[in-house]
Amino acid sequence: MNPIRIxxxxxxxxxxxxxxxxxxxxxxxxxxxxxxxxTHFPWGADYYFEHGRMMPEDAxxxxxxFDSIFLGAIGHPQVADHITxxxxxxxxxxxxxxxxxxxPAVLYKGVPSPLANPGPIDMIVVRENTEGEYAQVGGFVHSxxxxxxxxxxxxxxxxxxxxxxRFAFDLARKRNGKKRLTSVTKSNAQGYGLVLWxxxxxxxxxxxxxxxxxxxxxxxxxxxxxxxxxxxDVVVASNLFGDILSDISAIVTGSIGLAASAxxxxxxxxxxxxxxxxGSAPDIAGKGIVNPMAQILSAAMMLExxxxxxxxxxxxxxxxxxxxxxxxxxxxxxGSSRTTEVTEAVLKAL
Numbered sequence: 091m092n093p094i095r096i097x098x099x100x101x102x103x104x105x106x107x108x109x110x111x112x113x114x115x116x117x118x119x120x121x122x123x124x125x126x127x128x129t130h131f132p133w134g135a136d137y138y139f140e141h142g143r144m145m146p147e148d149a150x151x152x153x154x155x156f157d158s159i160f161l162g163a164i165g166h167p168q169v170a171d172h173i174t175x176x177x178x179x180x181x182x183x184x185x186x187x188x189x190x191x192x193x194p195a196v197l198y199k200g201v202p203s204p205l206a207n208p209g210p211i212d213m214i215v216v217r218e219n220t221e222g223e224y225a226q227v228g229g230f231v232h233s234x235x236x237x238x239x240x241x242x243x244x245x246x247x248x249x250x251x252x253x254x255x256r257f258a259f260d261l262a263r264k265r266n267g268k269k270r271l272t273s274v275t276k277s278n279a280q281g282y283g284l285v286l287w288x289x290x291x292x293x294x295x296x297x298x299x300x301x302x303x304x305x306x307x308x309x310x311x312x313x314x315x316x317x318x319x320x321x322x323d324v325v326v327a328s329n330l331f332g333d334i335l336s337d338i339s340a341i342v343t344g345s346i347g348l349a350a351s352a353x354x355x356x357x358x359x360x361x362x363x364x365x366x367x368x369g370s371a372p373d374i375a376g377k378g379i380v381n382p383m384a385q386i387l388s389a390a391m392m393l394e395x396x397x398x399x400x401x402x403x404x405x406x407x408x409x410x411x412x413x414x415x416x417x418x419x420x421x422x423x424x425g426s427s428r429t430t431e432v433t434e435a436v437l438k439a440l
Contacts, residue, residue: 093125094396097156097361099178101134103370105162107378108385111433112160115408116389118440119401129156133178135166144177150185153361158392161365162385167372176226183219186360188353189250190257191217191332192391193367195339195349197319200414201423203344209320211343212267216324217332218254219353221245222283224329246283246328251290257356258326259298267323271295272304274311274327274335287328308335315339340367347381347422350388352395364392378428381420383409386436408439 100109113128120126131152133145144164146152153159159182165174182188197203197211225245232238255273262271273291277284288305295303306314308331315322315338327335340349349367366384374380390405412418418435419425427435 091124093127094158095127095129095156096392097153097159098128098130099133099159099164100130100162101164101370102136102166103163103372103375104368104380105134105164105370107375107380107429108366108382109160109162111382111429112385112389114433115386115405115436115440116393116401118437119390119393119404119408120398123401124398128160134164135169135174138166138169138173138177144174145181149178150181153182153186156361158361158396159363160389160392161363163366163368163370165370165372175224180224180226182363183353186362187220187355187357188360188362189218189220189254190352190354190356191219192261192352192354193217193332193336193339193349194387194391195336195343197343198348198410198413200416201344201348203342205316205319205342208342209318211319211322211339213319213322213339214261214265214324215332215336215339216254216258216261216326217336218250218327218329220329221247221250222329244280244283244328244330246286248286248290251287252294255291255294255326258324259294259301262301262324263298265323268302268321269300270302270304270323271298272306272311272322272325274306274308274325274331276308276331278307284328291326311335312338315342319343336367345381345422347384347420348387349384350391352388352391354395362392362395364388364395378430379421380429381422382429382433383413383436386433404440405436408436411439412436 100106138144193215195213223244228242275284275287277288319342340346346368351367353363390402394402412435418427
């Protein structure tokens with residue numbers, strides 16, 4: 091059997107610390123079930139400082155040959171965020187049509203929420219990942235002068251909206267949860283793109299009579315993620331709103347250090363990419379205290395996508411056991427354990 095080919099981009103900051111730990115867990119979870127060929131690429135801020143770009147010109151062609159992409163984190167205080175985003179993340183997502191960004195948020199047993207009485211939280215935010223507010227359509231006029239003008243346009247296509255909404259409905263149907271889908275927009279203020287979104291959502295909903303639906307404006311959704319987080323099952327939103335809301339869902343479940351994500355091409359034409367939500371965290375990089383669980387849980391999502399659900403379930407169960415035990419925790423969860431100690435606990439739980 092041919093090995094699974096995974097392109098590894100540890101990237102910047104804590105990404106270089108958590109990726110090796112997650113790889114250890116993947117190897118242990120798979121045992122002798124499958125062989126993985128890991129190929130590391132030194133792309134990110136260090137590559138930018140040396141070459142003036144985040145990755146080489148032929149990076150997309152290089153990545154195309156792999157079954158999956160395993161990303162740590164991208165970002166550096168000395169590199170502007172728009173360079174980071176447009177130099178690596180967005181080109182990969184667009185080139186491989188990774189239009190479904192999936193971000194689970196679970197309040198695990200033993201993990202305290204900052205909310206007083208949150209109830210059982212188990213939701214997934216599905217973010218449209220290739221157009222919308224991140225389309226980078228616009229420009230500058232009179233740059234650098236007092237009358238400078240910036241025009242930023244959001245791009246919403248019926249095709250793009252419908253496919254992400256159908257993906258979210260299908261996900262709600264597969265889950266053992268509430269069979270409920272919440273659509274989030276701001277169509278009272280953005281009267282074209284998100285009005286189209288609302289119309290498409292209503293049209294697609296008619297094909298899923300078994301799924302209950304809710305439509306919220308993004309400000310109301312942000313409030314209700316705090317006020318009644320346990321009521322949500324699957325949430326679908328545009329690129330920008332999904333990005334913001336998934337950070338809220340992460341923090342109400344205890345720590346962004348537990349937040350995994352997948353950038354999926356659901357049709358499996360191209361490699362999908364898996365990464366933690368927490369970013370490069372330069373404030374703690376190099377200290378050995380970053381929580382590796384978001385990267386480990388992202389690895390579990392990758393194994394599920396690659397056709398190894400048993401190994402993915404083993405990782406998920408091991409993480410839950412370590413969290414419930416509450417003995418081995420990094421500082422983001424109120425503990426004093428080091429990154430490697432958490433990994434060792436997960437490996438033992440496997």
